[in-house]
Amino acid sequence: MTDESFDHRRLSNRILIAMGLGLAFGIALNLTVADQEWAQAFLIDGVLGVVGEIFIRFLSMLIVPLVFVSLIAGVSSLSDPKKLGRVGGKAIGLYLMTTGIAISLALLAAIIVKPGVGANPAETVEREIAVQPSFAEVLVDMVPRNPVAAMADGDMLPIIIFAILIGLSIALAGKPGERVGGFFSDFNVVVMRLVGFVMLLAPYGVFALIAVLGATTGISTFWGVLKYVILVLSMLILHAVVTYSILLRLFTGLSPRLFYSKMRAVLAFAFSTASSGATIPVTLKTVQQNLGANNRVASFTVPLGATINMDGTAIMQGIAAGFIAQYFAVDLSITQYLMIVLMVIMASIGAAGVPGVGLVLLAGVLASVGLPAEGIALILGVDRLLDMTRTAVNVTGDAMVTVVVADSEGELDHEVFQSN
Numbered sequence: 001m002t003d004e005s006f007d008h009r010r011l012s013n014r015i016l017i018a019m020g021l022g023l024a025f026g027i028a029l030n031l032t033v034a035d036q037e038w039a040q041a042f043l044i045d046g047v048l049g050v051v052g053e054i055f056i057r058f059l060s061m062l063i064v065p066l067v068f069v070s071l072i073a074g075v076s077s078l079s080d081p082k083k084l085g086r087v088g089g090k091a092i093g094l095y096l097m098t099t100g101i102a103i104s105l106a107l108l109a110a111i112i113v114k115p116g117v118g119a120n121p122a123e124t125v126e127r128e129i130a131v132q133p134s135f136a137e138v139l140v141d142m143v144p145r146n147p148v149a150a151m152a153d154g155d156m157l158p159i160i161i162f163a164i165l166i167g168l169s170i171a172l173a174g175k176p177g178e179r180v181g182g183f184f185s186d187f188n189v190v191v192m193r194l195v196g197f198v199m200l201l202a203p204y205g206v207f208a209l210i211a212v213l214g215a216t217t218g219i220s221t222f223w224g225v226l227k228y229v230i231l232v233l234s235m236l237i238l239h240a241v242v243t244y245s246i247l248l249r250l251f252t253g254l255s256p257r258l259f260y261s262k263m264r265a266v267l268a269f270a271f272s273t274a275s276s277g278a279t280i281p282v283t284l285k286t287v288q289q290n291l292g293a294n295n296r297v298a299s300f301t302v303p304l305g306a307t308i309n310m311d312g313t314a315i316m317q318g319i320a321a322g323f324i325a326q327y328f329a330v331d332l333s334i335t336q337y338l339m340i341v342l343m344v345i346m347a348s349i350g351a352a353g354v355p356g357v358g359l360v361l362l363a364g365v366l367a368s369v370g371l372p373a374e375g376i377a378l379i380l381g382v383d384r385l386l387d388m389t390r391t392a393v394n395v396t397g398d399a400m401v402t403v404v405v406a407d408s409e410g411e412l413d414h415e416v417f418q419s420n
């Protein structure tokens with residue numbers, strides 16, 4: 001099979017159809033046999049659960065080798081190491097800026113709409129609540145004590161730092177560097193091919209994941225906190241459609257419509273896996289092969305974004321903080337709002353792109369302004385759907401910033417971006 005046989009548009013359509021069918025099948029189960037023991041054991045936890053889990057494992061399997069190899073290939077091929085600093089500076093600046101806009105929009109919406117007034121707790125499910133690491137910890141943990149351990153644990157920031165250092169050393173090591181660099185750039189092509197294989201499984205995996213969601217989500221869970229759910233979903237869509245389109249147009253002059261039409265597969269992956277991390281392989285392949293960003297920029301900005309950029313998560317956390325304050329009738333001061341902005345941005349940097357982490361880190365945000373962490377119990381039951389949607393927003397932000405940075409560095413192939 002050659003790379004040409006990988007038809008992105010056809011695959012995106014198949015994935016979207018699989019999502020629709022999965023949802024219909026899941027709802028049908030929900031309305032008929034979902035509460036019977038055999039259906040739970042053989043269908044929901046059985047066939048569907050196993051297929052969904054295997055799909056997520058295949059994606060997860062790719063992350064560490066892909067990020068490591070493609071980042072080394074990207075950095076070692078930079079003609080000017082100063083460029084790396086520039087790309088990093090621009091990417092981090094844009095990631096922080098978009099997260100800042102996201103949390104500000106969210107707090108404003110929570111203040112205006114007041115979703116927490118008159119809310120009733122959702123059906124809750126047990127979930128572990130952890131405390132957010134401090135900024136100092138995040139900073140120290142970025143430097144790997146042992147790169148192999150970082151890879152074994154899938155710790156993205158230390159892996160990124162290690163790969164950048166190896167890439168830079170390759171670029172500066174003369175002939176031996178050229179030989180090793182050549183190996184990594186070939187290896188990168190091979191790993192990308194592997195991503196293509198795994199993506200062929202996507203329709204089945206997505207079908208299973210969405211069907212389980214449809215089969216196990218009770219509508220009653222949403223009633224008491226419906227205003228909160230609708231507000232979070234609306235702000236996520238607003239940020240994704242309006243903020244990103246404006247920024248893309250402003251910085252590059254490129255068409256947001258074209259951008260979104262090429263993002264369909266990435267959005268479907270992010271939505272069904274609820275993990276920006278697991279979506280990295282697909283995001284990286286798409287920004288390079290369909291949006292035209294060069295590997296020299298994308299191999300750095302995509303994994304970095306999946307780790308430090310979580311605009312969707314920031315929106316949920318901002319609205320949730322407002323919701324919980326209103327529910328407990330706590331009046332927040334301007335200083336407390338500013339504290340929330342700061343903590344949410346920090347949480348977005350410190351969190352790994354895995355399912356549900358945004359809610360876990362909300363505990364730290366609430367604690368910083370003295371709101372009760374038990375407030376999280378109010379929204380636990382409805383978080384999965386919001387997690388899926390905010391993950392789609394998170395990865396869209398990563399791809400948008402990648403296109404902007406690549407364009408500003410002359411590393412965006414406009415012909416690829418414009419092609420159909």
Ligand code: ASP
Pocket residue numbers: 274275276277310312313352353354355356357358359387390391394
């Ligand atoms: N699931 C999200 C992500 O991977 C993080 C979160 O908000 O929980 O991007």
